[in-house]
Amino acid sequence: MPREECCGEMMEGETFPWWSESQIRLQEELREFVDERIERAEKLIWQRKYPLEFLKEAGRRGWLGAIIPEEYGGKLSEYGYTGSCIIIEQLARLGQISMQYVVTMCDARLIMKFGSDELKREFLPKMAKGEYLGSLTVTEPFVGNDAAAIETVGRIEGDEIVIDGKKRFITSLGVSDFYMLLVRTSDDPDLIKKHRHLSMVIVRAGTPGFTIERINELIGFDNIYNGYLDFNGVRVPRSQMLGDVGDGWKVLMGMANYERTLASANQLGWMAEALRYAVFHTKRRVQFGSPTIDLPTNQFKLSEMIVRYKAARLLTYHAAHLFDLGEDPAFDAAIAKYFNTEEGINVFLEAIQLMGGDGLTRFYPVESYLRNGKITQLAPTTSEIMKVVIYRFGLKALEPILEAPRRRIDDELGVPVTVGFY
Template identity: 85%
Template sequence: MKVNTYPWWKDTHIKLADDVRTFVDERIGRSEELIWKKKYPLEFLKESGKRGWLGAIIPEEYGGKLSDYGYTGSCIIIEQLSRLGQISMQYIVNMCDARMILKFGSDELKKEFLPKMTSGEYLGSLTVTEPYVGNDAAAMETVGKIEGDEVVVRGKKRYITSLGVSDFYMLLVKTSDDPGLIKRHKHLSMVLIREKTPGFTIERINELIGLDNIYNGHLDLNDVRVPRDQIIGKEGDGWNVLMGMANYERTLASANQLGWMAEALRYAVFHTKRRVQFGAPTIDLPTNQFKLSEIIVRYKASRILTYHAAHLFDLGEDPAFDAAIAKYFSTEEGMKVFLEATQLMGGDGLTKFYPVESYVRNGKITQLAPTTSEIMKVVIYRFGLKALEPLLKAPKRRIDDELGVPLTAGFYEGGESGTGEITENELLDLLARNYRVNPGIFMAIEDMVEESGASVESISKTLEALEDKGLALSYRSRKGDIKLARATFDGLQEIKPIDWYRYIPDWVDEKDLF
C-alpha cells in the first residue's frame, strides 16, 4: 500500500516510504515487547543503518544516500520509525550530529565519522542542556579550557537522549569569558567527545514521563581531556554550529509526531468502529465523527507543514520560520490528537494495553524538547513578521468626500527618509487627519515622513516642540528615538474645529443629536 505522497517527492522517496512502512509494520509487535520489558530498542537502529537510512543526508562519498533521500527522506524515515516505540529519538540526535559534522567538521572528522554513522556503527548524542541552563544556551556554564592541543572540559550536562548507548557526544562548552565574545555569542565551542573518555561519567539515568525504554540522563565531566582537533568548526563557532542544526532538529521532531498521530488515529477508528453503545458503534455518534474529523485535519496540516520545511532544506535553504511553524504546530496539535484519541477510546484509552496513552506522555515531552513551544512562538513572531513583510504594509486611509468615512487609498511603502522641513501646524494637521481615520492608534514616524516629505530629524524636532506645548504625545524607543506620535485633546482642538471631526450617519434622527 502506497503512503500519502507529495508532488515534489521523487520516485526514490515514494519507494523509501513504502519500504520503511513495511519494515515498521513487521516489527511493531517486537517494539511493544521491548517497551514492556524496558529494553533499549537498539536493534531497530542497527537494522536501519544496514539499509542506509541513517545516511539520508550524508553524501555518497561518505557512503550516504543524500541524492536519493535527502532531508525529505530523513523525515519519511522518522515518520515511520516513530511507530517503533521511541527509537526515533535516537534517530533525531544522530541525524543532527551528522548535519553538524557535515557543515562544520574537519575533513578528518568527516572521513572517520560519517561512514560509520551511515552504517549505524557509530551513534551520536547531542549534549547542550545543563542543570541551570535550558533554552538559554548562550549562558552555558560547562567550561572547555584550551590547554595546548587539548580542550579540558569541566561541568555537568543533563537530559541527554541515548546516554550510555551512543558512541560519541556533541558537547556545547564555554571556551571564553571575554565580554566582547560573549556579546557576539563567540564564547562557545562544540566539542566531539568519544564515549568512555576518562572523567566522562554518567551521573543519572532519568525516569521520564514518557519515552519509556529510551535512556535519558545526566553527565558529569571532570577534567575530560579532548583533542583540540575534535572541536567542530573553529573555536568560538559553537553557537553557529548549534543554530546550523537547530532548524533541522525541529523539522525532524515535527516528522516524529506524524507517526504517533497516525497511530492515534488508527486506534481511535479501530476502537470506535467496534465499540457498541446504545445499540450502535460509537463511530456513528456525530460527536465522535467530529472528533475524528479534527484529528484528520490536524494530522494532514502537520504533515504538509513538515514536508514543506524538509523540501526547503533539500533546496539548500535553512528554513527557520517554516521549521518553527512545523514543530510548534505538530507538537501542539499532536497533543490534542492524542487526548482526543484517548477520549474516543474511553476507559480503554487509559490503559497501557493500548499505545495511545503513551503518545499523550511522549507528546508532553516533545512540546518541551527539542525547544519549547514558547520559544517556537518567539521564533515564529520574529521571522514571521519579516517573512510576511510584503503583506503587512500599513494602509493609507483617507476620508472619502462623498461618504465621509475612511477608505483605503493605498499602502505605505516605508521608503527612504524625506529631506524637507515641517512646521508645527503642518504636523499637527497630519496628526489630526490620522486621528480622524484611525481614532485609537498613534501614527508611525515613517508614515509621517512619507505623507509630508519631511526628514525624520525635522519631524522629531517639531514633535518635541508640540509636546512641550501639550499638543502632541510621542512614544520613544529605548534609545530615545521617537517612533510613534499622536495629537492630544488640546492639539486636536487647536488645529481643527469640532465639526471637522464629526461623522453622523444619515439614519440618525437629528432630534437625538446634541
C-alpha cells in the same frame, strides 16, 4: 484488523508532488519494515530494553545516511532531508527510538557543515551505516533554553581541550558512541556579547573522566535512556572540535532548524497511530445499538484530528523540501515544530476521549503518545521559544501582506475606504 479497514489510505501515508520515486519507494519500504516489527518494539517497551536493534538495521539499510553525501557512504541525492523525515515518521511508530535518529542526524549535519576533512572521513561513513550513533549534549543542571549561559568549561591546553562540568536531559546516554558537546571556552565579556565564548567538541564514549551520573525517569520515552553526564578533567584532542574556538554558537544554530523539522516529523508517526486506534475503537465499540463512530460528535472529533494530521504533514514536508533546496528555513521549521507538538497533544487527547476508559489503559499505546507528546512540547526547544521565533521571523517573512493600509473618507459616499498601502 487490516489497515485498510481501519483508517483507509490516509494511514498509508500520502506522498507529495515534489517527492522523487526513490522517496516514494522509501516510504513504502519503511512502512513494511515497521509493520513487521511493531510487536517486537512493544515488547521491548514493556521490558524497558533499549531498541538498539532497529537503528542498527536501519543503518544497514542505509537510512541513517539520508542526508550524508555519497562520497561518505550516504544517500543524500537519493533520499535527502525529505527522506530523513520519511524515515523518522515511520520509525516513530516503533516507539521513542526515533529520538536517537533525530540526534544522530543532527550530529551528521554538523559534521558535514563544520567538521574537518579528517572528522568527516572518520565519522560520516560509520554514521551512515549505523555503526556510530550520536547524542547532542547541551542542557545543564542550571541551563536550558538559554544555551549561551552554559557553565561546562572547555580549557584549551596545547593540542587538547580539558572539559569539566555536567550535562543533563541527554537522550540515549550510555548507548551513543559519541557526544556532541557544547562547552564554554572563554569568560571574556566582549566575546560573550558576540556569542563567541562557546565551542563545540566531539567526546567519544569511554573517554577517561567521562561518566554517566544517573538515569532520569521521565513521564514518557519509556525505554529510551535519558540522564546526567559528568565530565571531570576529560581530555580530547583539539582536532575533535567543530569549527574554530568560539564557533560553538554558530555550530549549534547550524542544526537547530533541522532538529525542529525532524521533531515535527516524529510527531506524525504518533498522530497517525492515535488516529488508527481511535477509528478502530469507535468502529468496534457499540453503544445504544450502533458503533460509536456513527455519533456525529465523534465524527466531528475524528474530522478535527484528520485536519490536524494533514496540516502537520504539509508543514513538515514543506520545511524538509526547503532543506533539500539548500535553504535553512528557520521560520517554516519553527511553525512545523510548534504546530505539530501542540496539535499532536490535541490529537492524542481526542483519541483517548474517543476510546473512553480503554484509552486510559496501557492495553493500547495511545496513552504513551500523550506522555511522549508532553516531552516534545519542551524538547527539543519549548513551544514558547518557537512562538518567539515565529514572531521574529514571521513579521519579516510576511512583510508584503503587512503593509499599513491608507484609509480615508470617500468624498462622494461619505464612508471609509482603503486607498492604498505604505
